[in-house]
Amino acid sequence: MLITGIKSKPVYAPLRADAGGRYHLMLGIGPGGIALLRVLAEMRGSAPDAIKNTRLLFAANTPAADAADTVAQFKQIGLGSVSLFDDPASLLDTFRTVLDESLMGTRLYVAGPESFIGLAMKIALQFDLNKDEIRAEEMGTLARRVYCVHCRTTTEEVRTNIVRCAGCERWLQVRDHYSRRLAAYMGVMVDAEAPGEVPPVKEVFV
Amino acid sequence: MNDAQTLAVEVTAIEQVTPLIKHFKLGSADGGALPAFSGGSHIIVVMRGALRMHRNPYSLLSSPRDLDHYEIGVRRMEESRGGSHFMHDRVHVGSRLEIAHPVNLFGLDKIARKHVLIAGGIGITPFLAQIEDLHGAAVPYELHYSVRSPEHAAFLSRLREREGERLKMYYDSEGQAIDFDGLLSNQPLGTHVYVCGPAGLIDRVVATAKACGWPGSHIHWEQFSAPPVGDAFEVFLARAKLTVHVPPDQSLLESIEAAGVEVPYLCRGGVCGFCQTRVLELDGELVHNDHFLSDADKAQGKNIMPCVSRARCKHLVLDL
Numbered sequence: 001m002l003i004t005g006i007k008s009k010p011v012y013a014p015l016r017a018d019a020g021g022r023y024h025l026m027l028g029i030g031p032g033g034i035a036l037l038r039v040l041a042e043m044r045g046s047a048p049d050a051i052k053n054t055r056l057l058f059a060a061n062t063p064a065a066d067a068a069d070t071v072a073q074f075k076q077i078g079l080g081s082v083s084l085f086d087d088p089a090s091l092l093d094t095f096r097t098v099l100d101e102s103l104m105g106t107r108l109y110v111a112g113p114e115s116f117i118g119l120a121m122k123i124a125l126q127f128d129l130n131k132d133e134i135r136a137e138e139m140g141t142l143a144r145r146v147y148c149v150h151c152r153t154t155t156e157e158v159r160t161n162i163v164r165c166a167g168c169e170r171w172l173q174v175r176d177h178y179s180r181r182l183a184a185y186m187g188v189m190v191d192a193e194a195p196g197e198v199p200p201v202k203e204v205f206v
Numbered sequence: 207m208n209d210a211q212t213l214a215v216e217v218t219a220i221e222q223v224t225p226l227i228k229h230f231k232l233g234s235a236d237g238g239a240l241p242a243f244s245g246g247s248h249i250i251v252v253m254r255g256a257l258r259m260h261r262n263p264y265s266l267l268s269s270p271r272d273l274d275h276y277e278i279g280v281r282r283m284e285e286s287r288g289g290s291h292f293m294h295d296r297v298h299v300g301s302r303l304e305i306a307h308p309v310n311l312f313g314l315d316k317i318a319r320k321h322v323l324i325a326g327g328i329g330i331t332p333f334l335a336q337i338e339d340l341h342g343a344a345v346p347y348e349l350h351y352s353v354r355s356p357e358h359a360a361f362l363s364r365l366r367e368r369e370g371e372r373l374k375m376y377y378d379s380e381g382q383a384i385d386f387d388g389l390l391s392n393q394p395l396g397t398h399v400y401v402c403g404p405a406g407l408i409d410r411v412v413a414t415a416k417a418c419g420w421p422g423s424h425i426h427w428e429q430f431s432a433p434p435v436g437d438a439f440e441v442f443l444a445r446a447k448l449t450v451h452v453p454p455d456q457s458l459l460e461s462i463e464a465a466g467v468e469v470p471y472l473c474r475g476g477v478c479g480f481c482q483t484r485v486l487e488l489d490g491e492l493v494h495n496d497h498f499l500s501d502a503d504k505a506q507g508k509n510i511m512p513c514v515s516r517a518r519c520k521h522l523v524l525d526l
Contacts, residue, residue, distance in 0.1 A: 103392060
């Protein structure tokens with residue numbers, strides 16, 4: 001019983017190279033690497049100079065062997081720089097430092113799970129990057145970050161329509177209502193009207 | 207906006223600040239506080255000349271925190287249609303004028319991480335008010351001010367005193383020019399650029415910023431076009447059932463107003479889009495002089511901005 005038609009739900013589109021940019025910054029997690037390789041192939045055809053002005057941050061986030069081929073391809077393309085990370089959190093730490101020294105004319109490309117895109121966007125927003133400068137493609141799990149509107153705790157990796165809040169333990173209904181500032185969907189107590197009556201919990205964000 | 211909504215003001219001081227620019231101080235005619243505004247706003251000054259009315263937009267250059275008076279700078283235009291000459295020659299301390307409420311079409315971006323302000327000549331005026339807003343904020347900014355020669359640098363002592371290192375002057379007479387590429391290729395993420403001045407300066411800044419990869423949402427500019435002169439033509443107003451003659455040196459909007467038909471307007475300079483009017487019939491061509499309609503819209507010819515645009519036509523019907 002997700003409430004649909006909520007406009008804050010982010011919409012993503014397949015990544016395309018942005019010829020208007022002078023510098024390109026790419027972030028990828030796991031299977032997102034494949035989307036980035038596709039953009040780089042497009043760039044090689046349309047704007048070869050853009051490749052050496054591209055900085056790429058990547059975390060395999062899966063058994064490293066699965067991403068070995070992607071990483072090998074990144075290294076062959078002739079990118080300005082490639083940095084590899086063990087996990088999304090350390091990638092995002094570096095992302096913040098990179099943004100701090102980046103110049104106007106930079107375009108950001110993000111490919112990975114939606115929760116990662118949200119966290120990257122949240123940081124980008126603090127640097128006043130807007131929709132003209134950011135492109136994102138969803139690749140990987142749809143698991144959500146859910147913000148409890150009652151106790152303000154964010155519960156990570158939520159795959160079900162209803163989830164127990166990691167902070168206050170209320171049963172929360174996961175809404176499509178999304179906050180870019182918090183990089184999370186809103187969770188609202190599901191049994192507030194009829195305590196104890198919790199509808200069936202189903203796995204919906206896989 | 208129409209004339210019923212104007213404010214009465216009195217000129218309280220006039221200073222000739224350069225050979226071409228006069229600085230006017232306006233106070234409310236009833237002595238009360240004037241309406242609040244934000245940096246970058248302009249007012250329309252309504253001038254009732256002997257032969258005709260002029261309504262010209264002027265940026266407010268005074269501090270938004272001071273509502274006891276407004277200040278404007280008026281450059282005497284060589285090819286004036288009368289408005290700037292009226293202000294320079296006919297307005298004295300104690301003169302009463304009507305103005306329209308301030309409107310801001312050139313506001314600062316509130317979440318920018320840095321502002322780069324670029325002024326050419328009289329284009330310095332909106333920035334004088336904006337930097338008053340910026341003084342209270344922690345966001346860095348720099349002001350680049352280009353003029354033909356030192357004697358034409360209006361408000362320079364006030365700027366030097368307040369801005370110090372943030373102000374960079376460029377004098378054409380000494381061969382100094384803004385290094386647009388150097389300036390715009392080296393700004394941190396989250397910077398916004400603002401430019402006000404002659405069309406050539408605005409075009410250079412916009413083109414250079416785009417070449418450096420800046421998205422349009424980080425580029426801001428304002429230029430009030432004076433309505434260009436053109437051929438005389440006639441227009442039929444479909445709803446008023448009235449034929450109006452537009453002489454060469456009067457704008458379409460002014461001619462319609464002189465015939466007693468009110469058209470909503472804000473900037474009267476081809477910027478805001480408020481006076482956009484539907485073209486119902488046309489035998490001839492529209493002469494678009496505004497900065498509001500896209501090139502595609504202009505080519506389509508379905509709409510016109512009567513404040514600055516005209517027509518070369520045998521027959522024109524507007525939805526008014």
